[in-house]
Amino acid sequence: MAEKRKSMIKIKPKKYKVGDIVKVDFIVIHPMETGMRKDKKTGKIKPAHYIDSITFSFDGKPFTTMKVWESVSTNPYFSVKYKVTGKGKITVDYTDNQGEKNSKSKKIKPKG
Amino acid sequence: MERRKFIQSMFTASAVAVVATPMGAFAKEEKKASKKGPNDMSFDDAVKVITEGKEVKDSDKVKLIVPEIAENGAVVPVKVNVDHPMEEKNYVKAIHVLNKGNSNARCADIMLTPANAEGYFATRVKLSKTQEVVALVELSDGSFIQSAKSVKVTIGGCG
Numbered sequence: 001m002a003e004k005r006k007s008m009i010k011i012k013p014k015k016y017k018v019g020d021i022v023k024v025d026f027i028v029i030h031p032m033e034t035g036m037r038k039d040k041k042t043g044k045i046k047p048a049h050y051i052d053s054i055t056f057s058f059d060g061k062p063f064t065t066m067k068v069w070e071s072v073s074t075n076p077y078f079s080v081k082y083k084v085t086g087k088g089k090i091t092v093d094y095t096d097n098q099g100e101k102n103s104k105s106k107k108i109k110p111k112g
Numbered sequence: 113m114e115r116r117k118f119i120q121s122m123f124t125a126s127a128v129a130v131v132a133t134p135m136g137a138f139a140k141e142e143k144k145a146s147k148k149g150p151n152d153m154s155f156d157d158a159v160k161v162i163t164e165g166k167e168v169k170d171s172d173k174v175k176l177i178v179p180e181i182a183e184n185g186a187v188v189p190v191k192v193n194v195d196h197p198m199e200e201k202n203y204v205k206a207i208h209v210l211n212k213g214n215s216n217a218r219c220a221d222i223m224l225t226p227a228n229a230e231g232y233f234a235t236r237v238k239l240s241k242t243q244e245v246v247a248l249v250e251l252s253d254g255s256f257i258q259s260a261k262s263v264k265v266t267i268g269g270c271g
Binding site: 021023032034036058061062063064065066067068069070071072073074076077078079080081082083085 | 215216219222225227229230234237
């Protein structure tokens with residue numbers, strides 16, 4: 001099931017210094033199927049398929065972990081705040097209930 | 113003669129309709145109840161699991177930002193802002209986003225650390241009908257505070 005998913009990390013605002021608090025937005029293209037909808041063509045119930053855990057980490061140290069259920073929308077968006085401490089890499093690891101594991105990372109480059 | 117027949121038929125038809133409607137409604141309700149998701153949980157059960165029986169206080173510290181009227185229940189933006197310091201020993205430990213009307217009351221649990229610097233979380237959730245969204249916040253000293261707001265949903269988001 002190692003299907004490649006499109007995902008994106010956005011840091012807001014774009015320019016930041018050490019000590020600034022930035023917004024870390026994470027967006028992933030995922031169906032987030034609840035397991036309650038019927039397929040209109042076949043009439044069978046679609047199996048549940050949703051992201052169930054997400055970990056935000058900076059240079060390998062996790063700073064936010066999430067448990068997620070099917071009530072979150074399709075193509076989910078998660079946003080947390082983070083205080084910039086220096087150069088490094090923010091990594092987001094996520095797994096879904098069908099065992100699919102993926103990760104996405106973005107470099108942090110504070111100016112000044 | 114014709115008129116009499118017509119009136120008679122009207123009567124029978126209406127009688128049938130009166131009998132049929134409650135039965136139909138009942139059947140529909142039953143169908144809805146039997147529609148179960150993979151991990152259903154009622155709101156009260158979810159709160160019990162999270163707090164383990166501890167008291168939950170309503171607080172102004174938790175700012176829950178949701179639209180009053182959501183046109184599309186499939187995409188309802190939810191923003192939680194907790195007005196609480198994020199220091200080494202005194203911080204917001206977790207934010208739980210819950211709903212009262214979906215079959216699974218839990219939307220997301222977010223475990224924060226002092227590195228976040230602010231108790232903030234934003235996401236988008238699905239709501240099946242008009243209901244209340246609740247943000248339950250756990251502080252590092254083990255106490256719980258919450259805030260709730262109702263959202264009017266014109267088109268449900270769960271199929």
